[in-house]
Amino acid sequence: MLRSVLIGTGSALPRQAVSNAELAERVDTSDEWIVGRTGISNRYIAAPDETTASLATEAAWKAIEAAGIEAASIDLIVLATATPDQTFPATATIVQNNLGCRGGIAFDVAAVCSGFLYALGIADSMLRTGMARRALVIGSETFSRILDWDDRTTCVLFGDGAGAVVVEAREEDGEKPRGILATRLHADGAHNQLLYVDGGPSTTGTVGKLRMKGPEVFRHAVVNLAEVLKEVLEETGLSTSDIDWLVPHQANARILDATAKKLGLPTEKVVMTVGQHANTSAASVPLALDQAVRDGRIVQGDLVMLEAMGGGFTWGACLIRV
CATH class of the missing domain: 3.40.47.10 (Thiolase/Chalcone synthase)
Structure with a gap:
């Protein structure tokens, strides 16, 4: 395949x-x-x-x-x-x-x-x-x-x-092929005003500034991320216990802990860089992935789950055998 x-x-x-x-x-x-x-x-x-x-x-x-x-x-x-x-x-x-x-x-x-x-x-x-x-x-x-x-x-x-x-x-063939095994993506524009930038070329003509209602975003994030991770696992016929590493969007340590707990995933399997880098938006997942690859935690053959949620709302997950 x-x-x-x-x-x-x-x-x-x-x-x-x-x-x-x-x-x-x-x-x-x-x-x-x-x-x-x-x-x-x-x-x-x-x-x-x-x-x-x-x-x-x-x-x-x-x-x-x-x-x-x-x-x-x-x-x-x-x-x-x-x-x-x-x-x-x-x-x-x-x-x-x-x-x-x-x-x-x-x-x-x-x-x-x-x-x-x-x-x-x-x-x-x-x-x-x-x-x-x-x-x-x-x-x-x-x-x-x-x-x-x-x-x-x-x-x-x-x-x-x-x-x-x-x-x-x-x-790739065999029982454990390398590569992207499954990806699921979602969006729900009904929540636009919970996380957005109040500007744009066709509205204000200015760049604008970020606005966020943190508690509401937190609640949606924990539920949506846990659900999309389960969708990817169901699509691949795998379970949480099969995951070697979870590389999540680095938004907030509390969200990461809550998501891992909801999945029943040990925190030692979660790559966390939010303390050092803060939330770098679209850069956060590949930043964390690269750090874990370079420090030797993630090695070839590992099953790695990537996940993120952002303004829109948008959210998704991707399972890779590296």
Whole structure:
């Protein structure tokens, strides 16, 4: 069977790390308040010369190096972001030019924190149907550009960064084939006003700032994530006990703990980087995945579940044998 096999991962963070103590110097908050509610102690904030495209390019080069391939061999780039460099063209085309792999397919996906799952699902479909043979899937964000730094309930939650994976179409057989085994994606626009940015080219003509009703988002996240994970397991005929690692969207430590508990999954099987990176939206899943691959936790043959939920609402899950 033709499957999309993950052959390399990479990530990138801005130069500047900002601790809770440093943030408290400009925002009415404290380390105790932030850690107690979110588990976040640090985040990275992009400098003016660091953009969604530059972070995406750095992460992409690292993934390409890890895969041991030439950048020119990539014929599909799908970049997930809610903070593009420009209204148009797609940030993916900037990355494509930076990598020197012109002529293939390159476009952006907008699904906020679920963006990487959406992008990976699209790439998987295109690889399995023969539209491309090797894809670069990226999640990259500079969320610091759209934060209201006077709103301590939201600005403390987010950071900037990028993560990338290289996947290629391969014939896989046997009892434990590598590659993407199943993906399920959802959206429900009825909850738009619970997590959104109050601006846009066709409404206000401005970029706008992030707005969120945290408690309501928390309740939806725990239920939706647990349900979509079960959907993927049912589709593959596997159970929670078969999962080697859960790599979730790094939104809030309490959401991660609650989701793992609802699934009956041991917390030691959950990759958590939210404390160091905060919520990096579409970048959070590939960032966490790359960290766990590079520190040796995730190895070839492991069964890895990715999941995320974001504004829209959008949510999804993807099961991969790496």
